[in-house]
Amino acid sequence: MTKISAFLIQKYDLSRLYLFLLLSLISTLGYSQQFISKDSIDHLSKWDKFRLSGYGVVNYYSYKWQSLPDKRNAFDPERLNLYFYHDFSDKIELKTEIEFEHGGSGVTMEFDPLEEFGEFEQSVEKGGEVVVEQLNLFFKWNRHFNLRVGKMRIYMGNAANHDEPKEYFTSFRSEVENTILPLGWYETGIELSGNFQLHKNTNYPRLSYKGYLMSGLDNTGFSSANWIRRGYQTRFETINADNLATAFRLDYQFRKDNEIGFAIYTGNTTGNRPKNDLKADVWVTYGDIHLAINRGPVRIV
Structure with missing residues (x-):
């Protein structure tokens, strides 16, 4: 018990x-x-606080050139653009853009059919490159006045505003702007931007502006065939900044993706030459008037 x-x-x-x-x-x-x-x-x-976006382009080219009848048809992974954003606060945003062109970098072989017996060339690239296109901080004060500092896209002309594949009509971007202006124009500097509503309680119509103080062009790349296109400083690791440039863009936006406006650019280019071999100032000043209308199936760009 x-x-x-x-x-x-x-x-x-x-x-x-x-x-x-x-x-x-x-x-x-x-x-x-x-x-x-x-x-x-x-x-x-x-x-x-992190955001990621991007797009890619793969092209197929079919050539029927009388000047080069043996040119082969080809596929081309033209570019992959990735955008990374980080919000430090409601007022400060970090933006980066990384572009992979033509399959990225590496060692590849190229065949030159214009040589007498043809020639293979080896280059330390894979048809393209990997580039940090944008790296900047955006300070959002109010809708009228904002500041961006760092490496950024320069919005000159229509092509810069319609850069994604669905925004231009053919496989190539604007042939005119692609020939005479830097394609995918990015510079390092300061951007002021904002917009002003013209009617209360509605976003449109409004005036939108962008102003730039930025790195300038290098006139050793200028030519009669491509004007200032190759003056964009991409050949060296650092960007010469002895001569800065300024630019301004103003648009009247009467609805979303519909606008008319102008842009102007000016800057001396002599001080940005790799060698100090030219004493004369070489100024570049040009402007454009641009228009974009999107009404259902009708587009005018």
């Missing part, structure tokens, strides 16, 4: 101990779960 009682008492005590341990474990797990959930939420909220 005593033995049984002891057993029952022991069992009872152990049951209380097990119950206590079980309740403690459940409480601990509940607290840990609450702690982990809060930590996870905080972790996820940090990732909410």
Whole structure:
């Protein structure tokens, strides 16, 4: 009897101990779960400040050239553009753009059919390159006045505003702007931007502006065939900044993706030559008037 009682008492005590341990474990797990959930939420909220977007272009070319009848048809992974954004706060945003051109970089072979017997050439690239096109901070003060600092896109002409594949009509971007102006024009400097509503309580119509103080062009790349297109400083690791340039763009936007406006650019280019071999100033000043109308199936660009 005593033995049984002891057993029952022991069992009872152990049951209380097990119950206590079980309740403690459940409480601990509940607290840990609450702690982990809060930590996870905080972790996820940090990732909410990051955004990623991008697009890619792959082209097929079919050539029927009388001047080069043996030119082969080809596929070309033209570019892959990735955009990364990080919001430090509601007022400060980091923007980066990385572009992979023609399959990226590497070692590849090229065949030149214009040589007498044909010639294979090896180049340290894979038809293209990997480039950090944009790296800048955007300070959002209000809709009238904002500041961007760093390497950024320069919005001169229509091509810069309609750069994605769905925004131009053919496989190539504007042939005129592509021939005489830097294609995908990026410079390092300062951009001021904003817009002003012309009617209260509506976003459109409005006036939109962008002003730039930025790195200038290098006139050793100028030519009669391509004008200033090759003056864009991309050949060297650093960008010469002895001569800065300024630009301004103003648009009347009467609805989304519909605008008319002008842009003007000016800057001396002599100080940005790789060698100090020219003393005369060589100024570049040009402007454009641009128009974009999108009304359902009708587009004028």
